Amino acid sequence: MSETVLDVRDIHTTLGGNSIHRGLSLTVARGEVIALIGGSGTGKSVLLREIIGLLKPQAGHIKLFGESVLDSTPAQMNQLRQRFGVLFQDGALFSSLSVEDNVATPLFEHTDLPHPLCRQLARLKLALAGLPADVGIKRPSELSGGMRKRVALARALVLDPELLFLDEPTSGLDPISARAFDTLIRLLADNLGLTVFLVTHDLDTLFSIIDRVIVLADGRVLGSGTVAELKQFDDPWLNDYFSARAREEETLDGN
């Protein structure tokens, strides 16, 4: 369990004159389910985009599976990309393709398998993501927000990645769909041996499925640990963050 899958060292990022990351470092071990939290503007999504190679920080090192993301050639980066899956915030499904072809696209691009076989594997992933069989022939625009997220998850999983990145997986979902999605992520992580790295604002996600939480503040990692450990931290933002939940529970008890 101690193998490091993701290693971020001393990242410095400046965007539009604003210093976002100032010497940020973190590591993720294989099999962990990690949540990245932090106030608005602390650069959570920016960090995610840097890790998956969409943005370059001004300084620092990022290693995925022991290979440097920042020094990779485009060909090497493409090799790396097949080993991780990304779920974008709104799913980012291709609106001109059917749901099934959306999920099968990575297989079309990265394998020599015949297209009918790719579509069969895509349907397996849709079933694993908890979607009914008739969804495959629909268009993304015909689906609800929760279903679109599940399709996007199926697409992120279609190449059986070792590492899964999720950008606010439960944002825009109702509480019931959000909890169901949390459960699904944990179930798949356990069954498929996935490492999961997610950016979230959702306290319920933290309390239900996360092994370890990493907190960003002032361009650095403020701390990391289980939810119980973080509650002991003496930091104004963290106190506010968790007291929001505490108040919620008091209100519930009061009823």
Added chain:
Amino acid sequence: MTAAAAHFDATQGVLIASGAWRVDAAAALPRLDGHIVRVLDGTAITQLDTNGAWLLLNAVRPQPDDPLPELRGFQPRHLSLLNLVAEHAATTAARIEPPRAGLLETVGRSSYAVARHISGLVRFIGQLTLELGQLIRKPENWRWRELGAQVSTVFVGAIPIVIGMMFLLGVVFAYLLGSQAQQYGAAITAQLGTMKVNEEIDAITTLGLSPLAVLVIPRILALLIALPLLVFIGDIAGVIGGMLVAQAQLDISTYMFVDRMESVLRLKTLMVGILKGPVFAVFIALIACRMGLSVSRDASSVGAHTTSTVVQSLVAIIILNAIFAVMFVRMDI
């Protein structure tokens, strides 16, 4: 990491798989030639993911309803993964073919679509007339600023293009102006369609405003004002272009050109062109606005509706030209 391999013992019905079974292992599957696999031996499998598990299962059990063969020697985590995939494999075999429509059905469906399209356009014109009536009763709701902005884009912005094209290409003005108006139509559809995707149209309605009054009517009026003026400017540019060519190539002097033009080109011809302009304008703007507002909530629909606007505008211009031709003959013009 050893590559995936599989060996089939036909006498015993045993398929022995070994190595890393992932998505690229498909080629390693042996031909079974209709033999039934009784035992799947996974002792030597070093790595297994869902794609690999599905490939193995699909080979030993072509129909998802068939019983699984005996699974022998698998590591516990490989076994649980295999079972997870087997549970969810039901949907993967049954090819959900989209029902293929027959000729009659295709004709029926497209007729229905055309009928719905036309009735939708009629309804749209009705709503617009209603809205226009309300605006006339309450002139303070006119969107003067929007109208001004639209006139400036469609008219002022188009002047250099029209002059340039007409100057170079001489007298083929009706066609060219038609295409200019179509370009504007496509722009309207794309613009309104994008607003629809961004839920801007919903926001306008939610604020208690009418998208027809705020967006559609200023665009139609702007095109109505601009097109006759563009026809006139284009006419002049075309005449000047023709004049220069005549002088340079055919040695016809400017004086002679103007003199002859007076006898050949009567005022009526010019008026017909200018009269057709606003009629084309209204139809193109109507089609463009309606197509823009009926975009559904995805990006590809914006493109499809924009293309459709261009095609419909072209058809409308051809039909209107035909109607004008018949009318002018009847009126003996």
